[in-house]
Amino acid sequence: MTALLEVDGLNKRFGGNEAVKDVSFTVSPGECVVLAGDNGAGKSTVIKMISGVYTPTKGEVRFKGKRLTGSSPEAVRRAGIETIYQDLSLADNLDPGLNLYLGREKMKRVMGIPVLDRAGMRSDAAKVMKGLGIEVPDPKAAVRELSGGQRQAIAIARAIHWEAQLVIMDEPTAALGVPEQREVMALIERLKARNVGIILISHNLPDIFAAADRIIVLARGVVGGSRKPSETTDEEIVRLMMGAAA
Amino acid sequence: MLQIGGASFVKPLLNAWSWLFLALILVFFEVYAQTQTGNTFLFRLYSIQSITIAASQILLMALGLTLVVVAGHIDLSIAFSSGFAAVVMALVINFVGSDAGLVAFLLGVVAGLAAGAIVGVINGWLVSRLDVPSFIGTLGTYGIARGAALIVAGGAVVSIQNDAARTFGNGDVAGVPIPVIVALALALFCHYVLTYTRFGVHTYALGASRASVERAGVDVKRHLMILFVLSALTAAAGGLVYTGRFSAGAANAGEPVLLYAVAAVFIGGASLTGGQGTVTGTVIGSLIIAVIQFGLVFSGLPPYWQFIAVGLVIIVAVIVDQSRDRIAGGRS
Numbered sequence: 100m101t102a103l104l105e106v107d108g109l110n111k112r113f114g115g116n117e118a119v120k121d122v123s124f125t126v127s128p129g130e131c132v133v134l135a136g137d138n139g140a141g142k143s144t145v146i147k148m149i150s151g152v153y154t155p156t157k158g159e160v161r162f163k164g165k166r167l168t169g170s171s172p173e174a175v176r177r178a179g180i181e182t183i184y185q186d187l188s189l190a191d192n193l194d195p196g197l198n199l200y201l202g203r204e205k206m207k208r209v210m211g212i213p214v215l216d217r218a219g220m221r222s223d224a225a226k227v228m229k230g231l232g233i234e235v236p237d238p239k240a241a242v243r244e245l246s247g248g249q250r251q252a253i254a255i256a257r258a259i260h261w262e263a264q265l266v267i268m269d270e271p272t273a274a275l276g277v278p279e280q281r282e283v284m285a286l287i288e289r290l291k292a293r294n295v296g297i298i299l300i301s302h303n304l305p306d307i308f309a310a311a312d313r314i315i316v317l318a319r320g321v322v323g324g325s326r327k328p329s330e331t332t333d334e335e336i337v338r339l340m341m342g343a344a345a
Numbered sequence: 346m347l348q349i350g351g352a353s354f355v356k357p358l359l360n361a362w363s364w365l366f367l368a369l370i371l372v373f374f375e376v377y378a379q380t381q382t383g384n385t386f387l388f389r390l391y392s393i394q395s396i397t398i399a400a401s402q403i404l405l406m407a408l409g410l411t412l413v414v415v416a417g418h419i420d421l422s423i424a425f426s427s428g429f430a431a432v433v434m435a436l437v438i439n440f441v442g443s444d445a446g447l448v449a450f451l452l453g454v455v456a457g458l459a460a461g462a463i464v465g466v467i468n469g470w471l472v473s474r475l476d477v478p479s480f481i482g483t484l485g486t487y488g489i490a491r492g493a494a495l496i497v498a499g500g501a502v503v504s505i506q507n508d509a510a511r512t513f514g515n516g517d518v519a520g521v522p523i524p525v526i527v528a529l530a531l532a533l534f535c536h537y538v539l540t541y542t543r544f545g546v547h548t549y550a551l552g553a554s555r556a557s558v559e560r561a562g563v564d565v566k567r568h569l570m571i572l573f574v575l576s577a578l579t580a581a582a583g584g585l586v587y588t589g590r591f592s593a594g595a596a597n598a599g600e601p602v603l604l605y606a607v608a609a610v611f612i613g614g615a616s617l618t619g620g621q622g623t624v625t626g627t628v629i630g631s632l633i634i635a636v637i638q639f640g641l642v643f644s645g646l647p648p649y650w651q652f653i654a655v656g657l658v659i660i661v662a663v664i665v666d667q668s669r670d671r672i673a674g675g676r677s
């Protein structure tokens with residue numbers, strides 16, 4: 100299978116601090132690559148270079164064979180890479196439908212006047228969420244009234260609805276309770292089943308082993324090791340995170 | 346106290362509280378007038394015209410402000426964007442001369458709106474490009490617009506003699522005063538923008554999370570610029586109506602209305618933290634204040650009581666807003 104995303108020799112320097120050094124890996128369709136590593140290891144910096152927030156000091160990102168380096172976050176998103184940030188990028192005071200369509204709202208015409216198609220967006224949202232196995236109790240309610248897991252599902256629904264081929268998630272379960280963490284892990288499985296490539300950042304060993312097809316451990320900005328979950332152990336991953344030589 | 350049981354019953358009631366409150370004070374003044382004087386308070390053309398004209402003055406200043414507040418910002422400079430517009434309109438009308446009545450009036454309108462827009466552009470630039478907090482930035486332009494208005498007016502009120510302007514401020518169509526028509530038309534426009542357009546959704550989203558809007562690919566700087574220009578323009582429209590009504594442009598035309606405009610927005614359900622508020626709410630808020638103003642005068646109470654009454658209503662509005670949040674489970 101050809102790689103969906105190729106990350107090739109990325110470097111990022113902040114002043115004198117070399118936060119990321121020569122990081123390379125690939126993601127295939129339907130594959131979940133976990134970026135693991137201690138605080139400050141450079142995980143968020145790597146994904147921000149993919150999503151277009153940071154420009155790498157050196158190195159290249161290719162998506163479906165095309166060079167992506169230097170593109171704006173907008174362009175990256177349009178190319179088919181959706182990034183779900185830790186704060187989810189939801190507008191808490193709007194309903195799921197408006198959040199699903201935020202920035203690309205559906206319009207209709209009433210007596211020739213263009214107006215928002217709120218009902219249409221709402222029912223689309225309910226449909227996508229249902230496909231993810233999530234029933235939203237009140238589709239008109241603001242998303243601040245939903246649980247953390249349901250909110251996470253809206254962010255993921257957004258990726259699915261806009262047909263993202265690669266989804267990047269920065270610690271999606273960090274702020275959630277245990278049952279909600281399970282919901283999110285189930286959502287990740289459904290994304291994989293749709294042949295979507297995933298980059299998941301996580302601190303949590305059980306999550307890492309449950310979701311990953313490949314674990315890439317970052318330590319102080321460099322790739323400390325790349326392992327298949329079936330060929331490694333908790334202890335080894337922790338050792339790699341601490342920066343022990345592979 | 347309000348969250349004890351029955352929340353689902355109390356919540357819609359709280360959302361409608363401003364309607365109820367408006368009805369309540371109307372009933373209060375009507376009963377008072379009937380029992381004290383034997384006259385009706387509400388059911389006469391003069392009362393209705395006075396109340397709606399006073400309300401439209403507040404509303405014109407509050408309309409653009411509503412959108413600014415929903416986006417999580419504030420615009421204090423409207424107090425003088427309106428006066429600046431009023432003075433510039435009067436000066437242009439005098440400059441063009443009274444021979445060309447309608448032309449002078451129309452040029453005055455354009456010039457007045459342009460003057461207001463300048464204040465809005467400065468606000469938008471301060472807030473969106475320089476990241477100046479809007480409270481501070483618009484407090485600065487409050488002073489600047491005030492000074493500019495007084496300077497161009499030579500420190501005095503600029504009188505005009507223009508029939509078109511006088512009709513604009515004092516005429517009516519089938520009994521409905523023209524200032525009221527202007528305010529309603531602009532209210533309808535702002536309501537459409539806020540509730541039925543992408544721009545409106547992004548305004549609400551901006552009030553909840555700027556990051557959400559930025560990541561959705563919306564040009565937030567441009568959005569903020571438009572909001573502040575809109576706010577200055579509706580306030581300027583208030584200044585133009587003032588010039589028409591009194592055949593004079595005054596630098597401080599809008600100053601006494603600022604407090605009422607801000608109050609109308611918050612009574613109407615907006616929140617200081619942004620993300621909520623509606624144009625219909627602001628319309629009701631303006632009406633509530635206008636009824637209190639006119640009602641107190643009508644009842645023969647010293648007009649100073651209106652300040653206390655409006656102050657109390659603002660405090661009640663904030664308390665209601667907070668209980669509403671508690672019932673909704675609070676903002677996270």
Ligand SMILES: Nc1ncnc2c1ncn2[C@@H]1O[C@H](COP(=O)(O)OP(=O)(O)OP(=O)(O)O)[C@@H](O)[C@H]1O
Nearest residue numbers: 113116118119136137138139140141142143144145
């Ligand atoms: N914008 C920035 N300017 C300067 N230094 C930065 C910036 N962003 C990150 N860094 C530095 O780069 C290094 C890597 O940070 P990064 O946020 O990528 O770590 P992380 O692996 O995501 O950590 P965490 O698990 O805590 O989220 C840190 O030393 C951090 O201080």
Ligand SMILES: [Mg+2]
Nearest residue numbers: 142143144269
């Ligand atoms: Mg991080």
